[in-house]
Amino acid sequence: KQEVTQIPAALSVPEGENLVLNCSFTDSAIYNLQWFRQDPGKGLTSLLLIQSSQREQTSGRLNASLDKSSGRSTLYIAASQPGDSATYLCAGSANFGNEKLTFGTGTRLTIIP
Amino acid sequence: KAGVTQTPRYLIKTRGQQVTLSCSPISGHRSVSWYQQTPGQGLQFLFEYFSETQRNKGNFPGRFSGRQFSNSRSEMNVSTLELGDSALYLCASSLGLANSGANVLTFGAGSRLTVL
Numbered sequence: 313k314q315e316v317t318q319i320p321a322a323l324s325v326p327e328g329e330n331l332v333l334n335c336s337f338t339d340s341a342i343y344n345l346q347w348f349r350q351d352p353g354k355g356l357t358s359l360l361l362i363q364s365s366q367r368e369q370t371s372g373r374l375n376a377s378l379d380k381s382s383g384r385s386t387l388y389i390a391a392s393q394p395g396d397s398a399t400y401l402c403a404g405s406a407n408f409g410n411e412k413l414t415f416g417t418g419t420r421l422t423i424i425p
Numbered sequence: 426k427a428g429v430t431q432t433p434r435y436l437i438k439t440r441g442q443q444v445t446l447s448c449s450p451i452s453g454h455r456s457v458s459w460y461q462q463t464p465g466q467g468l469q470f471l472f473e474y475f476s477e478t479q480r481n482k483g484n485f486p487g488r489f490s491g492r493q494f495s496n497s498r499s500e501m502n503v504s505t506l507e508l509g510d511s512a513l514y515l516c517a518s519s520l521g522l523a524n525s526g527a528n529v530l531t532f533g534a535g536s537r538l539t540v541l
Contacts, residue, residue: 346530355429355515355532401468411458411519411528412481415468 314339316404316416324422329392333419335385335402342404345378345385346413349398356401360387392423427451429518429533437539443504446536448516450497456480456521457499458530459491462513471514474499475521503538511540 315338325331335345343364348356360369360376362385368377373390385402399420403413430449438444450457458481459471470483474493491501497518503510514537517530 348532353534355534356517356530358529358531361529403468411456411473411475411517411521411530412470412483413458413460413468413530414470415460417467 314342314404314406314414316402316414318400318402318416318419320419321417322420322422324424325392326424327392327394330388330390331392331421333387333389333400333402333421335387335416337383337385337404337414337416339404340380340383342380342406342414344405345376346403346405347374347376347385347387348401348403350401350418351398359400394423394425397421397423429516429531431514431516431533431536433536434534435537435539437541438506439541440506440508442506443502444506444538445500445502446514446516446538448499448501448518448533450499450516450518451531454518454520454531455497456519456528457493457497458517458519459499459501460515460517461485462515462535463509463511468515471501480521506540508540511538513537 317336345362347359362378375388399418401418402416406412456475458473462468473481493499513535515535517532519528
């Protein structure tokens with residue numbers, strides 16, 4: 313059974329700093345890896361999707377990498393801003409179509425102005 | 426274009442009752458997935474429907490069921506509610522292309538269910 317862990321559970325950093333969020337999974341047989349953010353009381357917003365054949369994806373100040381052999385993914389946020397404050401979740405897909413996701417426990421990020 | 430719409434946003438039920446939640450996907454999306462989010466268990470996959478057929482299923486009891494209509498709108502039903510069913514129920518839609526790693530899920534804002 314796939315288990316996805318995110319450490320730390322909470323993180324506070326001053327505005328402007330670069331930061332890395334970690335995601336570990338137990339079964340290297342995942343297909344794809346996605347990163348989402350969730351704002352309080354809201355649904356999830358997809359940030360980056362790393363497909364099975366890829367190693368990383370970039371979108372603006374965000375960069376996500378995937379290393380299946382070590383069971384790890386990282387989300388790098390450059391030049392953090394207060395608007396980046398949210399809970400960040402990684403999720404591995406158990407099927408090729410990505411509909412069945414196993415989510416991590418999440419990291420609650422607070423950017424201090 | 427309009428996003429994924431979930432109704433109702435909030436509801437309160439008592440133990441033993443049943444509840445039906447609705448999800449309208451993005452236009453053109455044929456896959457609808459449902460997830461349960463609780464503080465203790467996090468986000469867990471319930472099931473996925475594609476073209477009116479359940480295509481994937483999580484590990485939830487039979488009290489949790491769903492269906493999808495010909496316009497891709499989906500409903501999920503929970504019967505004989507228990508206190509532990511209190512959660513945020515999220516649905517997500519996607520194109521649902523078979524064997525496509527490019528399917529990106531778009532989530533709705535969720536339906537928050539409280540069972541008293």
